Amino acid sequence: MKLKTKILLFVVLILFFPLAILGLYAYQQTKTHADTQAEIYQQYELDQKTVSIKHYFDSHLAALQLLAKSEIVNQYIQIENPTDRYSIALNSLLKAFSNFAHAYSDFYEIRIITIEGEEDARFNPRFLDNINENEVNTNWFKVMSTSDHNQALIFDENRDNDETALYAIHKLFKPLPSGLQLNQAVWGFLVITIEPNLISKVMIESEADSGISLLLTPNQQAFFNNQEQLESKTIPHYMYEKLLEAANKDTDFSLNYKNEDMIFKANNLDFGYYLAVGTSVDKLYSNTRKLSLFTIFLTLIMIITACIISYYMITRTLLNPLERLIRVSKKVANGQLAVRINIKREDEIGQLFESFNKMTASLESSRYSIKEYQTELEQRVNSRTLALQSANEELIQSRQEAEQANELKSRFLANMSHEIRTPLTAILGFTEHALSRGTEDLENRSLLQRVEKNGRHLLALINDILDLAKIESGKLQVENIPTSIFDIMADIETSCADKAHDKDLDFKINYTYPIPETFNIDPTRLKQILLNICSNAIKFTKKGSVTVNINYYPSVNNLIVEIIDTGIGMSAEEVKNLFNPFIQADISTTRNFGGTGLGLAITKYLAEILNCEIFVQSEKLKGSRFTLKIKALNNVNNLVDEKPFTTKANNAAKKELLNLKNKSILLAEDNPDNQTLLKLLIEPLQAELEVVENGLLAVEHAIAEEYDLILMDMQMPLMGGLEATSMLRQAGIDTPIIALTANCMQADLDQHKVAGCTMTLAKPIDNTAFYKMLRDYLANDTEIDLTIDDLDDKLKNSDEYKKLVKQFEGSLTQVYKVMVDNHEQNNLVVVQSEAHKLKGSAASLGFPDLSFIASDIEISAKANDTNEVTVKLNQLQQAMNKAIKDS
Amino acid sequence: MIKIGIACFIFITSFYVSAKTTLVVLNWPDYLPPQIIKNFEAQYDASITQIYFESDERKDYLLNTHQGENYDVVVSSMFRAKNYQANNWLESVSQTDIPNIKHVSPTWFKEYKNSDQTCVPYVWGSIGIIYNADVVKTPMQTWAHFFTDPLSPNIRIKLLSDSRDVIGSALISLGYSANEENVDIINSAGKLLFNRLENIDSFGALELSERSLLIQDKITMAMAYNGDAMLLTKLDNRLKFVVPKEGTSLWLDCLTVMKKSKNKKLAYQFINFIHEPKNAAHITKSLYYASTNETAKQYIPKEILDDPQVYIKKETLDRSEFYKILKPVVQKNHQTIYSQLNFLLDKPKQ
Structure with missing residues (x-):
């Protein structure tokens, strides 16, 4: 592990974990604190609302009581006859009502309802159609009819506008003539219909609209604010029970309400009403989360900053100088002793650098003295080496001289042996000749035999010496x-x-x-x-x-x-x-x-x-x-x-015979002489022979029929042998193709091979080689009928061959004439091709001299050397004359 | 209203000083000429304490509060007096107690008889329209003009503070009887009034002096009892009074004696004094209300007798009617509408 990594780990351990723990602790604390705050806030909000609603209830009840107990109301109900009541007292009553309506803007109407449910008097601040209805069936009437209480606050539907209203109701008792009222004798009810705007306003007042307020009625109904109106809603019994329990025990509970997790709290409002506040957990704790997130964020920033700064400081004060020291000491280790560290600091690192510099300086000086000593030593070694070298060179020279002498000796020996062998062969030959001629003189004969014997000994001796010389000179x-x-x-x-x-x-x-x-x-x-x-x-x-x-x-x-x-x-x-x-x-x-x-x-x-x-x-x-x-x-x-x-044992003894019955050979050759000669060569073998004049025909035939062997002259009109061979190979014909050519230079041979020729036979065709080739490619498993030598002899003695030679001799003049004519007309291409033809047939039919000259003419014509062609044509004429004369 | 009540109370106490027999009269303001009072007090060595009400409804409240006690003589419209009679608050006044009843014309004497001699006719009149002709350019000839003509907002109207007067006039303007008992029709009359609220300044009786709002240009039109209107037109000639052509409500005011009165004798004497023909004529001359006293006519100047706004002409009379007692439901309806109108008028504009 690198020091940097270690320090990094160390920094992380020392800074990261404590800070992380601190951050977590702070996070926990803020979370707890903020949660408590949120809960307190929720309680506060609930209490506020409770107080508001309670106050509201109280003030309206007070108004109700004031009105119910007022003189006007009492006087009013004292008049039993409705006509009188209305004519005399109603006006004042309504005036009083209207005064209350002035004071309480949320009074929807103030009425007196008789015990029969009939509306006896009504004041409604709104100028509406005045409809009288029997109130017997209303909820509040039923409740109040059976209630023991003299007054009540009841939420009920206002049938005028179908909205929920708060009914503040006070019982009115039948007055006795004495003016006393009997509680049992209920005359009717003073009913104030109140628009519960304030309640709905109170209920809607919630921080950031984060929850729901419910007003629970004794008959398990719940009212909540919906668009500024109280809307009734039946809530599940268990929820009602839980809310009641929460109100009475001052606890809270969580409930998933309308797909949202909420915390509910409730308070008692008197008259059997309860106010419940449900706050969305998410919203309640949203501030908490912000604070917590901020804490975490801050902690993270602190951690990262502290880690980076510490790491940077340590790196800067310790690691970088160390690295510098390492770099410099590496240089020193590599021999750069002149290197020094720049000292800018006066702390421990500075001292370290200084002592390092001193150390390097002393190293340098000792190195210098070593170097001097070394130089001296080297000089000594050099002088010794020089001396050794010169001695060595002398040695090599003398060895070379010795080897040269030895080789000279071997060569001399070889030369001498050869030189000796020649006359010795002659001696032996003549001696044998003399002996074979026979002599009657026994003494002479004995002498000759001794000469032969000694000669042979000498020959063996020389042969051995030659061998040995060869072996020794490594030429074997x-x-x-x-x-x-x-x-x-x-x-x-x-x-x-x-x-x-x-x-x-x-x-x-x-x-x-x-x-x-x-x-x-x-x-x-x-x-x-x-x-x-x-x-x-x-x-x-x-x-x-x-x-x-x-x-x-x-x-x-x-x-x-x-x-x-x-x-x-x-x-x-x-x-x-x-x-x-x-x-x-x-x-x-x-x-x-x-x-x-x-x-x-x-x-x-x-x-x-x-x-x-x-x-x-x-x-x-x-x-x-x-x-x-x-x-x-x-x-x-x-x-x-x-x-x-x-x-092999039999080869020497037995005659070799070729029988190529059932074998077919295609010969492509334009020269008729050569055609005849090859026919003569192949005839005795009983093979079928097809002869064509050019490469094109050769290709046609070879594709049309299957041959065992193709003999291909390389220089032909229309299509040369090389081209024909390539075409046949491309056509997928794998019959062996033997190139026949007078051009047997290595480059030519390579060219034939590339074109696809199986082998090349040189012109003039050597009969033995020809037959050997035929044997190799055609007679591998056929009987051997003829020896090659026999065939050769047989051929040369055949009438056809002789006839062919005669024909060739006869055609020579004509050929010569064609060449001279074309030469004069400067048509050297024809001269070249005629010369080529002549070269082939002359060699094949036993006129080597003519063949040589024809070859020269071909070369000169090809090189466009007219003078040379003229000279060679003269030579050809002489040679032709001589050949004809000889025959 | 409460203020007025308090004012009345102070008024009562201020007169409650001497040991003389005091006759408490519940009356409209300016409805008994001071001279008559003075003469009576002098002649009978009594003192008269008047308690004023501005509307019949106010009077009803006062009476009801005390169950008919505390007052000796109550001036009341005839049809309301029937209620008091039904409530057994009124004393039947025999002809022997008020010999001057003989001067009362037979028409009104019939009413005295019909009311079981509880209602002694006093003066009678009608309700009409008084308006400032300088401001109101179109002549106000009918109740329909008064309630349905489009009016600019600067036309301020004062209505009488009596549900029957207000709703009755509105009913007449719609072509119905002031005694209409169809609740729906009454409600439509209420609607008419509701629609006029923008121009209505207040409900109440008119001040019969220079301080009158009409003279002060605080209001431009008002419902008015004919006598009051006559007085005012005399004070300011810009003011015109008309009895609407389609007819109007007629009224007869009675002098009643409360059953619980402890000064019944004096009360009879007072009523009898009023019906002295000269006194009756004096009252008519002072108040411009037609007297029920036939004999008094000889002491009334001709211009008053011929004034159709005091002694209403026959044809107008034929089209007009007296209030009748309505069914309780209808009464209640009238009251409800009237209270709502009052409330809405008092309600500060929001």
Whole structure:
């Protein structure tokens, strides 16, 4: 964890949590306080309203009493006869009523209702149609008729306007003549109908319209203010009960009223009325929430500010200098000792910087002295190195000189060997010739035979020296191709069996199966190694046998070839020097057995090159055992349990025959000579041959019919071979296409390959190669009827061929003429194509000289070199004349 | 009203000084010439205390409050006197007690008989329209003019403070009888009055002096009893009085003696004194109300006798009628309407 992170955590722990707790505490406190305030406010509001309504009730009751007890009313009801009452007293009564109406603006009307419910007198401040109605059925009348009280306040519907009105009612008692009133004898009622505007106003007066006020009547009705009017409403019984309980016990309760959570409180208003106030919880506590939210907000701001400031201060006073120190010390660690920290402060950090600077300064000075010492050391090392270098260079030079000398030696040896071999071949040749001519003189014959023998020895010696030189100079090239050990052993048997037979020795080859049929190695060198050992074995064995054992160990993938002889054997000392060149077991050995002494050295070299080991076990006079261990065979193929039937063995003996019956070949060739020649070549094979003159026809034929092989001349009119080949390949024809061309440069070959040619045969067509190609592409599983050589001979001796040659000779003059004419007309393109044709047919029909000259003409014509063409045409004429003359 | 009551009370006490027999008369203001009072007091060594009322209704209240006590003689319209009689407040006055009854013309004497001799006819009259002709340019010939003509707000009207007078005139203006008993019709008359409220200044009797609101230009029109109106037109010639053409309410005022009176003898003497033909003539000359005393006519100047506004002409009389006692419900209705009109007029404009 970085220091910054730690400090951040620390700051958060030290500041955040205490502040958060403080904030929460403050929030809680404000919430509680504000809640209490809200509740007090609600209570206050309820009390205010209660007082207002109570006061209202009281004042109206007072008015009622005053009027009911007034003289006027008493006088009025004393007059029993209505006519008298009305004529005498009604006017005064109504006057009195109207005075009250003046005083109380909310009096709707003042009436006197008789005990029968008849309206006896009425004053209504409004000039309305005066309708008399019997009041018996009204609620207030029923209540008052049965009530024990003398007065009452009753909410009832005012039938004039269907609004709720407050009825202030006072009983009027029948007066006795004495003037006393009997409470039992109710005369009627003084009824003041009051418009309860004030009540509804009081009930509507609520802070921010945050709730509902209900006026509960004794008969469980509730009145609430609706648009300035009191509206009646029946509330659920339980709610009524709860409100009553709340009023009587001075408690409150919550209730979901009209989908809003409300807190209800209630007060008793007397006369069985209750005032209830319900305040929406949301609105009641809205101020609380504001304050609480503000508290939380403030706390959050404090927390964030305190954290940021502390963090910033700590960072600024501690971390930034520390970071600076770290940066500078990193630089110092990287070797920049000249760096110093800028000291601007005098506190602990400043002191730290100062001591750091001092430390760096002393480091710098010590570094300087080290550097000086180092420089001195380096100088010393340099001078020593220089001395060593010069010595080394001298050494390299002398080694190069030695190698050069050695190479010169090898080259000289090689050159010398070659130079020696040439005359030696001649010597041997002439000697053999002389011997073959036969001579009666036995002495001469013996002499000649000695010459031959010594010559052959010399030749072998030179060959070995050449090999060795090659090996030493690293010029020996090694192949790595699938090789059959059986084939190699067959060759060795061929060359060794006769020698062994001559010396009356047993030569045996034992295979311990399984043995790989083939594996990858250089067959020539392997054969050389084995032949060498075998030849030596035969050479140094006077009687007995030479046995070759061949074993394969699949587990280690090694092939072991042992050559065991019963020869003269070698001592341990002799075995030790056995593979050193130029050393033979004994001087006498050379004398007795001949040889160059190089054979085994070469063998050993070769074995090493082929990744083989050679071991020798030998006992003087008993015989030797050479073991060749071919390690880790490469590309081991097909382990066999018996000696396979090898073709190679038969190749030499048997004649090879081709029979291409049922095979079809398409030949595209414009030159008639070449057409004939190829026909001659193919005819004996009994294959069907179709000949076309140009690439276009070739494409048509190849698409229309299926051929086994297509021979395609590259230069043809209308469409060249290259183009035709591409078209055929694009058409999806995968028949092998053999390009026939006189242009056999590497670039040409690549071009043919790109176009899709399977292979290229060079013109002039080499018969052997041609037949070999046919065998490869057509006769892979057919019987071989003819040897290639036979075919070649057969062809050249055929009448058709001879006829063809004759025809060619005959056409030469004409061809020459065409070329000269076109040359004179400067039509070099024709000259070029004629030359090309001539080049092909001349080569094919055995006129190499003409072919060469034609090739030159073609090149010159193509290069537009008119002079050269003229020269070459002259040469051609001479060569043609000579050819015709020769034939 | 209360103020007036208090004023009356003070008035009573101020006269209540001597040990002489005092006759308490409940009367309209200016309805007994002072000379008559003086002469009577001198002749009979008595003192007369008059208690005035401004309207019949006020008088009813006073009487009812005391159940007919405290007053000896009450001046009352004939049809109201019937109520008092029914209430058994009135004493029957025999002809022997008031010998001068013989001077009363037979027409009115009939009423005396019909009222069980409780109502001794005093003067009679009608109700008409008095108006300031300088301000009211259209001549006020009918009650219909008075109640339904469109008037500019500066025309201020004073109505009598009697429900029967007010509603009766309105009924006549609508073509009905002042004694109409159909409540709906009465209500429509009430509506008519309600609609006039904008121009109505007040209810009450007219002040019969220079202080009269009509003379002071405080009001421009008023309902008036013909005698009062005559007096006022004499004071200010801008004022004109008409008895409406469609007819009007007639009234007969009676002199009644209260049953509970302790000075009945003096009361009889007083009534008899009034009907001395010369006294009766003096009263008519002073008040411009037609006397019921036939003999008195010889002492009344001709111009008064011929004045159709004092002695109303036959044809007008034929169209007019006296008030009758109404059914209780109708009475109540009249009272209710009248009280409402009063209230609305007094009610401060909001």
